[in-house]
Amino acid sequence: MSARKLVPEQGGDPFRHASSAGIIEGLRMKTESFDYIVVGAGSAGCVVANRLSTDPSVRVCLIEAGGSDNSLRIKVPAGILSLYGNPDYDYCFVGVPQPKLNNRRIPVNRGKALGGSSSINSMVYIRGAAEDYDEWAGLGCAGWAYYDVLPVFRKLERNLIAQDPRYHGTDGELLVDNPRDPNVLSGMFVKAGKNAGLPANKDFNAESQFGLGIYNVTQDRGQRFSSFSAFMRPVLDRKNLTLLSECEVIDLVIAEGRATGMRVRHEGQQKLLSASREIVLSAGAINSPEILMASGIGPANELQQIGITPVLDLPGVGKNLQDHVDGMITVRSRSTRTLGLSIANLPRIAAAPLQYFARRKGMLTTNYVEAGGFAKTRHANGPPDIQFHFVPGYRSHRGRLIEYGHGYAIHTCVLRPKSVGEIRLSRDSSRRDVLIDHRFFANEEDAMVLVEGIKIARKILAASEFDEVRGKEMLPGKDIGTDGEILAYLRAEALTVYHPVGTCKMGTDDMAVVDPATLKVRGVDGLRVADASVMPKLIGGNTNAPSMMIGQKASEMILDSAHRGGK
Structure with a gap:
């Protein structure tokens, strides 16, 4: 070669x-x-x-x-909402029209600041499955199998939560912690997993990814801790x-x-x-x-x-x-236990800065995707093939950054997509215009996996744990039920979780x-x-720690x- x-x-x-x-x-x-x-x-x-x-x-x-x-938008976890699409911190790339997604152009958020994308991401600490790295080795990348890279992950990590030392390090520079003050709905989500056959998982970076749990985060006493x-x-x-x-x-x-x-x-x-x-x-x-x-x-x-x-x-x-294509379920709720902008929630909003800067508690500690996990669809042949990111707040059904009211949402992504795209340069005098073509759903199996993932996410939300905060499903909507209808919804709305x-x-x-x-x-x-x-090959999880x-x-x-x- x-x-x-x-x-x-x-x-x-x-x-x-x-x-x-x-x-x-x-x-x-x-x-x-x-x-x-x-x-x-x-x-x-x-x-x-x-x-x-x-x-x-x-x-x-x-x-x-x-x-x-050096900005509170970066340092305070909840400031993430002000970073995506902000040209001061984000390259604000947009992909080329995607034929399998109704010719929509998909945003591609990439960090443009000291820390790169680790300064605008959700701070989730995930390494991927052991099988991912063993697959790399099987593709001719000797020295990159799981037991080659595990000591490297451990060397970089300073784990603050006494997780299994076989998988975690305590002498590295990268702080790994639990969220300081997760929303009560994040705990509900983890417990609701039993309705879909998903156990609680306290460490996605140990023996198995399978199940639901509160994500570990790269934070220092409730503050973003970038690379x-x-x-x-x-x-x-x-x-x-x-x-x-x-x-x-x-x-x-x-x-x-x-x-x-x-x-x-x-x-x-x-x-x-x-x-x-x-x-x-x-x-x-x-x-x-x-x-x-x-x-x-x-x-x-x-x-x-x-x-x-x-x-x-x-x-x-x-x-x-390769990237993780993602579909969302978003639910309206009247409960002020969820994160949200409302008159009823004004006292919590007003108290949030004091809570954060005095004790590193309260709403401003949220990274929004506090909980999540991994599941297997009927298409899985090996490790989990979908990942969830649970948001204890309302995600706008209109695509707005902030929507008035309360609710919760689950993002579901395809972990090991078979669709492969490319990056090219356009013919312009600067040679800087990047054409990003994901070719999402070019392989129909990715679409089928995501349809099944949406169905599993609905099973989680149907659990009795959510009864006290239950509301109207805005997207896809209760009338969207068949596989064909869910697929049509995904073609109209699916995005990415920004792991190119x-x-x-x-x-x-x-x-x-x-x-x-x-x-x-x-x-x-x-x-x-x-x-x-x-x-x-794309790993089964968030890409910050693997990078x-x-x-x-x-x-x-x-x-x-x-x-x-x-x-």
Whole structure:
């Protein structure tokens, strides 16, 4: 297996995308030099930058396109409602029309701030099933089986709730805790699981995912604890570590088959950053392939069609996109025990800031998806194939961010979708317009799994535990009952839970982008990818913790290579 060769006439020109006038200006561009450059201060990148900068003799630069995370919107868990769709913190991507979802364009929220998506996510700490990682190993990714990655998860974790030490660590930087003040309905949801044959599960990261429970969260005394909080903020005083926020990568510099640097926009000007050892792309499953393609690394025919001169024909870049497609049940309720905006609830709302800042209790501690779990539909062949995220508040049936009134909702997602999409660049002068095509329901089995998942979610909500707060099902609605009707509803309303992966996958086949043993980009020296984009298959769960694990594995690979004298 080998990538197609570099195009020689493009190899040494760092300004290959510029006009003649731009080349002259580029020669006067300010240059800054480092040993390592890590792109993306998100879940994986913060781990990589932390580990590489432990050696005071090397200069490490961490780049983040977003800005500061120093905002109560980020720090206070309930502030998540003000982050999605907010261009100050979210890339606000929108996918291309989806033929199997009534040609709707699906929002793709991705974090754009220090901490990346770990600064705007729901803080749920889930690793995925053991079978997920064993499947990776079976696909040719040696060293990535469950018992290879379990010690890495344990190494990163500082578990605050005395969970089983066979599965959990206590010496790492990442704090894992219980929610401070979960809503009473979240407990109802867990108890109601027996109506659908789902037991209570106190630890989804131990022996089995199966069942319902209150999710563990990455929080510090009720405050969001992002990857940046865990791995970067404590080491920002390292003299060999440079952090450049609000710094956008334009493209990579490829010289004689090696990534030697990159052009960036920072502080209103273009700069050239050079890397004497390595560049690590940890920009996520959308932006890592985008940077590669903007630099001429990707499917050569497609790049030529949009006016980019190929530097390396690597057909897998941007392919293999996988994500968790999601359907919702939302119920109106009169009960003020649920979260909600109402006159009756004004006293609780007014008291919430004092409760939070004095004792870290009350409504502002909620991450909204406090409880959830995993179940098997009749299509499952192995581990659970659906995941629930329970919201003890009303989710708008009109798609509004905030809806007046009370209620509760269950999100149900397909854990191991068979539908595979791709990411491309459009033909625009900036080379920044990303076309995200999930191809949701392209494989009809995904649709059938989600239909069954909605039916199981309804069984949970039908349990007697919900009698005291029962209300009207607004979506799908009581008249939507047959499989065909539920499927039609999903085509009209299904979205995603924002777990894109796979677009720079590791493996040994012709579509692999990185080597599983090194995470090096095939055919280019000095360039690695370390984020969710390297996953060959989507894991069964939330992707924040697995991305950190990938960052840790990558840093160990890089440090081992440096120790052995590799570059």
